[in-house]
Amino acid sequence: MPIYEYRCQHCQRVSSYFVKTYGAAPLLECTHCESPDLRRIMSSVAYIRSEADKLAQLDPKYTKMVDRALAKSPGDTNPEHYVNKMVPFSKAKEQGDPYFKE
Numbered sequence: 001m002p003i004y005e006y007r008c009q010h011c012q013r014v015s016s017y018f019v020k021t022y023g024a025a026p027l028l029e030c031t032h033c034e035s036p037d038l039r040r041i042m043s044s045v046a047y048i049r050s051e052a053d054k055l056a057q058l059d060p061k062y063t064k065m066v067d068r069a070l071a072k073s074p075g076d077t078n079p080e081h082y083v084n085k086m087v088p089f090s091k092a093k094e095q096g097d098p099y100f101k102e
Contacts, residue, residue, distance in 0.1 A: 007039050
């Protein structure tokens with residue numbers, strides 16, 4: 001069921017109309033000034049891509065650029081640096097909740 005957009009030729013505002021069937025032309029009037037002089041306009045469209053599609057469209061050079069940038073950066077800026085330093089709570093140097101110390 002489409003949503004059509006129309007521009008009023010009198011007040012130049014855009015109105016959207018939900019139409020229950022594709023073939024039927026709705027009886028329309030401007031929702032702002034009630035003028036019947038409307039012209040249908042092209043609506044914007046949202047296209048949602050999956051993460052796989054986004055990755056497939058990346059430039060192959062991008063991964064190499066990221067790898068070179070990480071190689072030039074200090075070691076502690078790489079997220080894996082901190083992941084490798086993580087230990088289970090049972091083996092931690094200090095016991096207790098580490099986030100809310102006072």
